Every structure is written in C-alpha cells, then in structure tokens.
Amino acid sequence: MTATGRAAVATGADQPIELREYPVPALAADEILVRTTVAGLCGSDLHIWRGEVPPLQPYPSVPGHEGTGRVVALGKGRQHDTLGRPLAVGDRVAYSYFVPCGECWLCLSGTTGCPNRYQFKAHVRADDPPHFLGTYAEYMLLHPGQWVFKVPDGIPDDLLAPVNCALSQVIYGLHRIGIWLGDTVVVQGAGGLGLYTAAVARDMGAGQVVSIDAIPQRLDLARDFGADLTLNVAETTKEERVEAVWELTGGVGADVCVEVVGVPGVMQEGLELLRPGGRYLMMGNIVPDVSTDIIPHDAVRRPKQLLGVLSYDRWVLPRALTWLAGAQHRYPLDRLVSRRYPLEQINTAFTDAEWAAQRGEVARILIEP
Ligand SMILES: [Zn+2]
C-alpha cells in the first residue's frame, strides 16, 4: 500500500481551502522529501488567498511557502545540504521557497527575483504528482537546485517558520541597502518584517533605530526589538514625525529608511525624513496597481538612493539561521509567533489571520500539518 499524506488545497481565490489526501511521491535522484513540522502564515499568503496578487501556481494548489521540517527521504544524488554538509533522515532543514533558474539574464547578472523561480510548480496542479509543493501539507518535496540547509540545534521550530521568507528577506534587504556603523535607521511598519528589521539593523551596527506604526502594542514590542524611538502615526502628523527624526539626528536626517508596511502612501514621508545621500529600502508593497504621489525633487535635489528588493540570495539562509540561534536570547522572537492551528483548521487560521492583521496583531499564525 502506498503511503499517503494530507494537504490543504486552495481551489480558487477567496474560496474555502479543502483537505485532500495524496500518495507520498517517490523521489527522483536529486530530490528531498521533508515532513513539515510547522508552517507560517505570511501576509503574502493572505494577499494570494484574497486574489490580490497572482497565485504562484494554478488552482487547485497547495498554498504555503514558509515553514520547516525534518528530512524523511533523500534522493540518491542529494545526500548533502547546499553547504555540502551531510544530510540524514531526521535532520531539521530550512529551505528556499523558490528555485532561481541560474540561466536567465537576471540570474547571470546576480539579481534576485528570477522570473523562472516558481517554474518548478507554476504548471503543477495539486491533484497531479508530486502534489506536495506547499508548506500547508504533511510533506514538502524539495526540487533539484532548491537551497536546503541543516538547522543548528537549539532553535525552536516556531522561530524557524518565518526564516525562509520574512527573516531572510529582511537580512538580504539590509545587506543590499548597506548599514554603516552608527547609522540612524527608520523602519516604516512594526509588523513581523518591521520588528526583524529593527533587530537585524541593530545587530548590523545601526546606532539608532526609529520605529513607526499605528498600533501601540506593536510599538511597545519594537522597543524590545531594538527601537530607541517609536512614533505612532495615529497620534502624530507626518510633519511631526519628520521633525522628530531630524531632531534625533541633530538636524541631519536619517541615513536609512526601510519600508515594510505595505502602504504606498508612506513613500513621501520616507523621502522627507532621510538626509541628503540617504538610502531608501522598499520591500513591503507587493500588491500591483496601487499608486501614490511623491515629490521627485525630494529624491533628486536632496539626493537619495531608492532600492526595491525582492527575495534573497543563497547565502542568506544559513546566516539567518546562525543569527536566530544567538538573537533568540537577545530579542523576544517568540513573541512574533503565537497561535497555532492544526491543518484541518486552516480556514479558521486564515480568517483569524485576517482579523489579527486588521487589529494590528504582530504574532504570526502557525499551522502544524
Ligand atoms: Zn512569506
């Protein structure tokens, strides 16, 4: 008898998610099969579910891209992780949720966001083998070329769930924009990405971190993640916030501003609170066709670098894991994850995530397949 596993299956945008049972796939030589222990519910999963961004896979499909698990089977040609360390059945692993092709103009130019990075699943429906291509399922099949790294001992699974998306995104973005020792870094948004940004920027050498959000509880948490100053958009005007940042920097302006709030309208404020020569990193606005007005002068006559960053490079994941191992003792990372749902309650998990997002809760919802 073939072994089977359960998977959550999305049948269409804004439709209830179903549970289906599929045979566990036989492995090709370069594949790895992982038993997912915990999966994260990310903002982009909500956007996809609501139909706001194009899905990565045709319906019906198994959603979920954040997660971690243990190796249950290794293909003959896949006995090591991406750093060449031996992998064995039972090892905990973290992996990228995309597979850059390595052969397009972007890949050859060293740019992330390869247009073919979801090719391995872009045409696969959930009912067709190998079925298990999302983290909201008991199993996850890792493809040839999909980066996979052994997880160091001592990091709880819960902290690992967002490592391959939110945390790696933040680490790569901050690397690209560059943090100088002593920089003043303003973070627009104190959700999961914003809190990671505060802590990682601090650990990369930021001298001062300013966190901006509309929810007092998030701003309290931001202080525990390294923010020296918090500004509540519900209680201050844009002019007051810009002035507060200028005052904090002796009339100079911030060195770096990071947009991780996903609200287009914050961009002009970012330009105004940056110093001439300041750097603006944009990672939050992933929904297409929403616009905002900016005053280009503020980026030219008071010059700025503007950088949008999508996904990350292969070196990021192992460093993210190393960072987590130490940072979990310095920052309350466990407060980023709270509620957990079994796979059969995935619809409740999505509805609750929607509510939690509206209420401004930070805690990520976890699914335990
Ligand atoms: Zn994500």
Ligand SMILES: [Zn+2]
């Ligand atoms: Zn490519």
